[in-house]
Amino acid sequence: MSTVPDSGMRMGKHILKQFLIQGWARFLYHTGVWRLINWLMPRRLLILAGHCVDDPQVNAGLPSHLRIEAGHLEFLLRGLGRRFALKSVTGGLEALSDSRGPRGTVALSMDDGYRDNLTALPPILEATGAGCTVYLESRVLTEGRTNWGHEFFWLLGEGKDSPESFAQAWLAVDGTSAAGLQFQDLLSEGAAHEYSVKKILKYHCQPEQRDAFVRERFESRGGDGPSLCKRIHLDAEGVREMLSCPVGQGAIELGGHTRTHEVLSSLSAEDQTKEIGGAAKELERLFPGAACETFAYPYGRDWDFNQDSRVAARAAGYKVALTTMPGVVTRDSDMYCLPRIMIDDSTPLHMLVAHASGGFLLWKRFGLKA
Ligand SMILES: [Zn+2]
Structure with a gap:
């Protein structure tokens, strides 16, 4: 049908x-x-x-x-x-x-x-x-300290990541959790966009794992948490x-x-x-x-x-x-x-x-x- x-x-x-x-x-x-x-x-x-x-x-x-x-x-x-x-x-x-x-x-x-x-x-x-x-x-x-969402927006907004590169980076450390499987599907369908990646981070991740991953990526690409928080x-x-x-x-x-x-x-x-x-x-x-x-x-x-x-x-x-x-x-x-x-x-x-x-x-x- x-x-x-x-x-x-x-x-x-x-x-x-x-x-x-x-x-x-x-x-x-x-x-x-x-x-x-x-x-x-x-x-x-x-x-x-x-x-x-x-x-x-x-x-x-x-x-x-x-x-x-x-x-x-x-x-x-x-x-x-x-x-x-x-x-x-x-x-x-x-x-x-x-x-x-x-x-x-x-x-x-x-x-x-x-x-x-x-x-x-x-x-x-x-x-x-x-x-x-x-x-x-x-x-x-x-x-x-601001929440993970702003660190994620910063990575995309500053051109430090694209939705695809972010999803690939997640998969490199976790391809088996619910979030990992969702990122895998997203990439194979060519559907990694800001909205779809954020949705997985929001609803399908363990909050601690997500916060630590986004924070590490944000800081390793030059992000400064206190100054971002103070600016916005x-x-x-x-x-x-x-x-x-x-x-x-x-x-x-x-x-x-x-x-x-x-x-x-x-x-x-x-x-x-x-x-x-x-x-x-x-x-x-x-x-x-x-x-x-x-x-x-x-x-x-x-x-x-x-x-x-x-x-x-x-x-x-x-x-x-x-x-x-x-x-x-x-x-x-x-x-x-x-x-x-x-x-x-x-x-x-x-x-x-x-x-x-x-x-x-x-x-x-x-x-x-x-
Ligand atoms: Zn709000």
Whole structure:
């Protein structure tokens, strides 16, 4: 039996769905019908998820999906601010529970604590009146050490490795583990790309083996861990400086994002408690009183965390936990599985207005998923 018609049909359905989503968003935006939907649908909070604002001094070389151009971010926030209330995540959650609050609220969140959140983000918040919640990876602050992902990006970005040469190097020391077999398949299919190699490193490796291998390769090719970490991430002093930026009372707040940015679902319950609860204690020690009330799961897709992660987040004192599964938050949302919409240079304003006005909540009422 052939699988070709099935996959062809799936592809066709996917294209049709994307066409409908885009068409609906454009229709709401350009006709002004979003206003009617905004009034009809329950109160909601759209949480935007980004990482870096372009600043060549500090984040050149980071993958483009992690960066957004300053002008585009400002355009999106101005467009949203004309139609909805702009808040931080905790401010947005308060607005949601206020029966006289705005119908639609938008909160910006930025993950991983990159240095550009101090050098490039505050002027945009000031110009647009937006708030932002910055989710911090605590080992960066306590040990000045970034995670394996950035050392891997550095190897590729600096031309020290290609995805093929990296996979071959792994095979030279390990061709028998689950990861080794996957790298073997990738190379024989000629499918070694940045994304596919990173996926194996993320989901099919023993974390200790992966961290040691990437670190050794990074250092042997001239990488300097402390200086890479200092260039791309904020240190504790930088976080304090960011919090004291004159962009409006409470416009920037902090949230937890684990100690080492591991895929939580790959860890035992005990290790997840160390990652989530341990990081919460470290943030409280570093920034006493800077309420860290909300938490974001690293990577944030529903296979990246599990029930143990939710239990650990609640035990650590977090009131809510954010994913990167798309959607908007309502009062009925599962507070330890809140959706966010990822933003980058390709994100159109009409799509965010459609989400923030409840345009896709309406779809949900008809059993459709955006
Ligand atoms: Zn992250």
